[in-house]
Amino acid sequence: xxxxxxxxxxxxxxxxxxxxxxxxxxxxxxxxxxxxxxxxxxxxxxxxxxxxxxxxxxxxxxxxxxxxxxxxxxxxxxxxxxxxxxxxxxxxxxxxxxxxxxxxxxxxxxxxxxxxxxxxxxxxxxxxxxxxxxxxxxxxxxxxxxxxxxxxxxxxxxxxxxxxxxxxxxxxxxxxxxxxxxxxxxxxxxxxxxxxxxxxxxxxxxxxxxxxxxxxxxxxxxxxxxxxxxxxxxxxxxxxxxxxx
Amino acid sequence: xxxxxxxxxxxxxxxxxxxxxxxxxxxxxxxxxxxxxxxxxxxxxxxxxxxxxxxxxxxxxxxxxxxxxxxxxxxxxxxxxxxxxxxxxxxxxxxxxxxxxxxxxxxxxxxxxxxxxxxxxxxxxxxxxxxxxxxxxxxxxxxxxxxxxxxxxxxxxxxxxxxxxxxxxxxxxxxxxxxxxxxxxxxxxxxxxxxxxxxxxxxxxxxxxxxxxxxxxxxxxxxxxxxxxxxxxxxxxxxxxxxxxxxxxxxxxxxxxxxxxxxxxxxxxxxxxxxxxxxxxxxxxxxxxxxxxxxxxxxxxxxxxxxxxxxxxxxxxxxxxxxxxxxxxxxxxxxxxxxxxxxxxxxxxxxxxxxxxxxxxxxxxxxxxxxxxxxxxxxxxxxxxxxxxxxxxxxxxxxxxxxxxxxxxxxxxxxxxxxxxxxxxxxxxxxxxxxx
Numbered sequence: 001x002x003x004x005x006x007x008x009x010x011x012x013x014x015x016x017x018x019x020x021x022x023x024x025x026x027x028x029x030x031x032x033x034x035x036x037x038x039x040x041x042x043x044x045x046x047x048x049x050x051x052x053x054x055x056x057x058x059x060x061x062x063x064x065x066x067x068x069x070x071x072x073x074x075x076x077x078x079x080x081x082x083x084x085x086x087x088x089x090x091x092x093x094x095x096x097x098x099x100x101x102x103x104x105x106x107x108x109x110x111x112x113x114x115x116x117x118x119x120x121x122x123x124x125x126x127x128x129x130x131x132x133x134x135x136x137x138x139x140x141x142x143x144x145x146x147x148x149x150x151x152x153x154x155x156x157x158x159x160x161x162x163x164x165x166x167x168x169x170x171x172x173x174x175x176x177x178x179x180x181x182x183x184x185x186x187x188x189x190x191x192x193x194x195x196x197x198x199x200x201x202x203x204x205x206x207x208x209x210x211x212x213x214x215x216x217x218x219x220x221x222x223x224x225x226x227x228x229x230x231x232x233x234x235x236x237x238x239x240x241x242x243x244x245x
Numbered sequence: 246x247x248x249x250x251x252x253x254x255x256x257x258x259x260x261x262x263x264x265x266x267x268x269x270x271x272x273x274x275x276x277x278x279x280x281x282x283x284x285x286x287x288x289x290x291x292x293x294x295x296x297x298x299x300x301x302x303x304x305x306x307x308x309x310x311x312x313x314x315x316x317x318x319x320x321x322x323x324x325x326x327x328x329x330x331x332x333x334x335x336x337x338x339x340x341x342x343x344x345x346x347x348x349x350x351x352x353x354x355x356x357x358x359x360x361x362x363x364x365x366x367x368x369x370x371x372x373x374x375x376x377x378x379x380x381x382x383x384x385x386x387x388x389x390x391x392x393x394x395x396x397x398x399x400x401x402x403x404x405x406x407x408x409x410x411x412x413x414x415x416x417x418x419x420x421x422x423x424x425x426x427x428x429x430x431x432x433x434x435x436x437x438x439x440x441x442x443x444x445x446x447x448x449x450x451x452x453x454x455x456x457x458x459x460x461x462x463x464x465x466x467x468x469x470x471x472x473x474x475x476x477x478x479x480x481x482x483x484x485x486x487x488x489x490x491x492x493x494x495x496x497x498x499x500x501x502x503x504x505x506x507x508x509x510x511x512x513x514x515x516x517x518x519x520x521x522x523x524x525x526x527x528x529x530x531x532x533x534x535x536x537x538x539x540x541x542x543x544x545x546x547x548x549x550x551x552x553x554x555x556x557x558x559x560x561x562x563x564x565x566x567x568x569x570x571x572x573x574x575x576x577x578x579x580x581x582x583x584x585x586x587x588x589x590x591x592x593x594x595x596x597x598x599x600x601x602x603x604x605x606x607x608x609x610x611x612x613x614x615x616x617x618x619x620x621x622x623x624x625x626x627x628x629x630x631x632x633x634x635x636x637x638x639x640x641x642x643x644x645x646x647x648x649x650x651x652x653x654x655x656x657x658x659x660x661x662x663x664x665x666x667x668x669x670x671x672x673x674x675x676x677x678x679x680x681x
Binding site for chain 2: 011013014015016019022025027036042090097102103116135136174193196197198199202
């Protein structure tokens with residue numbers, strides 16, 4: 001019998017589920033291997049009977065914790081997909097702000113009607129079995145994780161930084177170009193896709209497990225960057241991870 | 246007439262982007278409640294960007310929506326560029342227009358093929374269609390792939406662009422790459438015609454419903470306005486984009502959960518149908534022919550026809566993109582440095598960027614201090630502008646279908662919501678009110 005899979009979304013842009021829809025012809029192949037039972041973005045049918053749950057988005061309020069716990073209870077495996085789910089992602093930007101102030105900025109006097117707390121990764125609420133990193137996720141990476149899980153293996157995730165891939169791609173270092181880049185401490189696996197397109201690494205795959213803080217300081221000194229500029233860039237995606245550390 | 250009593254509660258309507266609920270309560274044939282509500286988790290983007298630098302805002306606000314990330318990036322860049330008086334080259338303007346066409350194609354094809362077609366064919370999703378109508382599904386997938394390849398080429402990504410930056414592009418495609426995508430667009434025309442014929446054969450399933458409303462879009466003297474133009478209301482005419490707040494007039498209503506918008510009437514509509522109604526004569530010849538297949542002419546007040554208007558826009562985007570690539574070729578594509586970083590003089594100021602994205606007109610409005618740090622932001626997204634119109638359509642259609650079987654009522658209401666192609670996670674400021 002084909003394993004049953006389900007997709008769920010919390011606070012996020014649904015861009016990761018879109019990458020699944022974007023698999024196009026590969027999606028048809030995937031559908032030969034698994035049975036999709038819940039995927040609100042593309043199908044009407046829904047079921048609580050599933051083996052693998054893919055969860056996109058951050059947890060940003062108490063009421064979502066119950067939904068997450070129910071998903072954990074129903075599923076054999078829970079996979080976090082995309083930065084918001086894997087590391088808290090860009091939603092964590094607001095964690096540095098006074099939440100009441102944030103609500104007032106956006107909603108004025110109706111702010112009190114909201115329930116919302118610091119944005120967090122899914123594994124802050126429930127145990128997670130596998131991660132598909134990135135903002136958005138990479139389609140190949142997603143397929144790799146799904147294949148591993150279907151074979152009963154734990155998918156491998158690189159523990160080295162984006163810099164390694166970027167050097168292999170022979171990019172001109174962003175620091176050499178006078179820009180601040182967080183590829184020095186960001187988990188690889190994206191093939192340095194943003195730097196390849198002429199920009200910088202923004203950090204969407206999250207901090208590596210053991211970032212080399214001394215070498216990061218050396219980079220700052222060498223290129224005349226300040227600690228403030230580093231902290232500022234770290235906040236873009238690492239907010240929840242930093243708070244946890 | 247039979248006096249019916251029933252409740253319809255569609256919690257988290259499917260095949261739309263984001264979370265929306267339909268709550269209907271009919272007692273003895275009388276509609277007691279008819280509500281379109283939004284339980285989406287709020288994300289506070291306008292507060293999140295305060296304190297961030299001008300060269301990051303497009304990256305952050307792109308994350309408002311995965312489906313319209315190119316449109317959000319472009320509206321963001323236009324707002325920043327307007328605030329700081331940054332001009333872009335004619336070539337970059339053309340490349341940005343191609344990027345926007347790529348997104349419209351990607352989004353409209355996804356909506357038509359994955360989200361609307363299943364309703365017309367009486368199934369729950371595109372998945373069963375893969376076994377019953379494989380050739381058609383393959384055509385849809387192929388069109389979608391071409392649109393994604395085009396996004397990839399212009400933006401370096403299909404979602405959350407990288408190459409689009411303040412002042413231009415960090416990297417541009419080569420003429421060979423553009424010519425290759427042009428060939429694919431040309432080859433896709435017969436496939437699009439096949440999809441149009443399939444939809445035409447099913448168009449009888451679209452409810453024949455009209456409710457007069459106001460249509461708001463961009464408008465441009467010489468093109469079907471997507472990237473640039475003035476504001477145009479079908480009720481009150483043109484106005485400069487910087488007057489957008491007097492058009493959108495966002496407000497909170499207690500019994501619902503989203504900020505809504507109104508202008509001349511109690512609600513207005515944005516999106517493909519609004520654009521088509523306001524700018525029909527600017528559509529490409531082939532696009533107008535497609536509209537004629539469905540008798541879709543301005544002013545059309547049937548919201549279900551928005552899906553057909555999207556199909557017409559697919560044709561227009563393909564034709565116009567081919568034209569833009571021809572122009573780039575004729576002018577000779579100028580190369581630019583690797584890791585291009587336009588020279589920008591940071592200064593204090595405010596600017597508004599308006600762009601037509603798949604679901605309608607989108608506004609980003611930023612204020613920067615003299616260090617280029619954002620001090621204030623406002624983003625008004627198309628779906629929020631449509632909520633009021635969805636609600637009023639729902640109220641108007643319900644009495645017309647109240648004696649039909651409950652399943653049919655539910656499907657009609659869902660189809661109505663889906664016709665607007667709502668993109669709810671986009672909702673930068675959604676208000677959560679307790680519903681009882």
